[in-house]
Amino acid sequence: LALKINEIGEFGLIESIRKNCLPPREGVLKGIGDDCAVYQLSPGRVLLLTTDMLVEDVHFLRSSVTPFQLGRKAIAVNLSDIAAMGGIPLVALISLAIPPDRTVEEIQELYRGMREMCGPYAVSIVGGDTVASQGNLIINVCLIGEVDEREVLYRSGARPGDRIYLTGVVGDSAAGLAILKGEITASESLAAHFLKAHNEPDPLIETGRIIAASRLASAMIDLSDGLAADLEHIAEQSGVGALLIENEIPLSRELKGLADYADRTPLDFALSGGEDYVLLVTVPAENTREFEQAFRQERTSSLFQVGEIQKEKGIRIRHEDGSVKELAHKGFDHFSGP
């Protein structure tokens, strides 16, 4: 009867929250369930609203990331949510719960990292809240952006036959996390590459803008939970399924070159790792040629076609030998046990 959070899991909890929320007020074009909420304040342009909470010892270890990197990443992951809707970021609010023994320098470094990430996008930190924590350091970022209403890309727009694209390699961040956790080992230079991918993600704001402004794509999401789980979010919201082609999934030279994967494969890192912060885009087949042209003209990131949207529900992968397998849901669930 007294069901615990870890028994229904993160996605069960979100679903229960969503069901229990009031019918949205006029102007709410999208509530819970996409990368950002979408609110129409005035005709033509919409506000994009997103928030992410980072908890020490859950999302990061104090020993494995510098305060500067942490501040930078806290902003980057929110920028990535704005990128995934095709938006332009504007202003941020920062809430910090700080254990009283932290140094002023540590907090200033955290802010320096945040400003470093805000700068190129002219995002202003306009407010926040600083409170004492009796436990861990907690960072909550709330980011507000905007976009032309006709350009917003939701998770729900994918249709059977649409091609699936990724804007960069996947799996490196997960390999970095595995190194931090001592699950795998790597040479010093490889380890540095993977740790950078994990600790210093770059949000793809310009890439998201190019995709949205082209008006040629049907859906978009940023890869935070992992390729399989995030493609599943697109599939669920769109009422479709998807097929990935193993050979086409872009892996870095470094990930392919890793000698010690423990009991995992490069594909495992790519499919279920998470925190890649590249964009997954679906594009109707008749738009793909024009889309690829528009994209390559700008050259803000790479582009890989990795599969297609299908009518049949579920996420499948076609292996090199031609066999097709159903992917079990492997996204990161904060509340499920080990």
Next chain:
Amino acid sequence: LALKINEIGEFGLIESIRKNCLPPREGVLKGIGDDCAVYQLSPGRVLLLTTDMLVEDVHFLRSSVTPFQLGRKAIAVNLSDIAAMGGIPLVALISLAIPPDRTVEEIQELYRGMREMCGPYAVSIVGGDTVASQGNLIINVCLIGEVDEREVLYRSGARPGDRIYLTGVVGDSAAGLAILKGEITASESLAAHFLKAHNEPDPLIETGRIIAASRLASAMIDLSDGLAADLEHIAEQSGVGALLIENEIPLSRELKGLADYADRTPLDFALSGGEDYVLLVTVPAENTREFEQAFRQERTSSLFQVGEIQKEKGIRIRHEDGSVKELAHKGFDHFSGP
């Protein structure tokens, strides 16, 4: 050299953060340092942005507030910040860090409380983040509102000669907290009154709107840190000082009737308690008659004139015997030791 957060205190930290923030982007009319940030998205109307983080065992005890009350209060304190700028609340984002052993019912009750408080103002919960906490429950609310640019009331508008008003009694919430902490005792019915004041604050959105729409006031703040500290915020931002008249500070019948104050007086609770969530308004002397008329026509709350803004810096109080004393800064600092 490695200065600790608890050595510079909350306000020192906020000052250090403010100094280190980038020059704000175009459109940021107010950054850190008021009840809300103010961002002009389009001519005429401005966005109001505010966020508050509530940490278990710092801001509340699990044993002394129900999840329903807690959810309600988390929204109320943010609504109060919108009220203090004269704004209309629109949409909210909720981040929760949840210890895995909490029950689903507890989290649903928390959301029920949030919805209960959002309902009358047609505020939609449009998004958020739910993560695992290894320590305490943490709730971050980010609330976005709007207001006509000409109606925004900042902390910085007070001028010498302005009269100071409160829109309700002060000190009851602090008495409730003192009861919860076992510092004072009260009869069952009095205790219920104070606990309600502490656990179930009502934000004064309508009152804030009436004051802002009248265009007769010069500055406004909501009392969260305590009358003395919040008046000091107004004074500092406006470059002025203030005089409070002890006899005019509105106390509830219940606070006056409390038998056991331990080593404190009702005035102590009123001046340095905090969490009253009434509005403090300054009004130029020549506007006071019209202001009081406009206010009383609507009757959304009480109104008490409690002092005046003065040129000389600092916050003073005139006691019943005519003596005037300087008030030491007594606001709640999250990082200062006991």
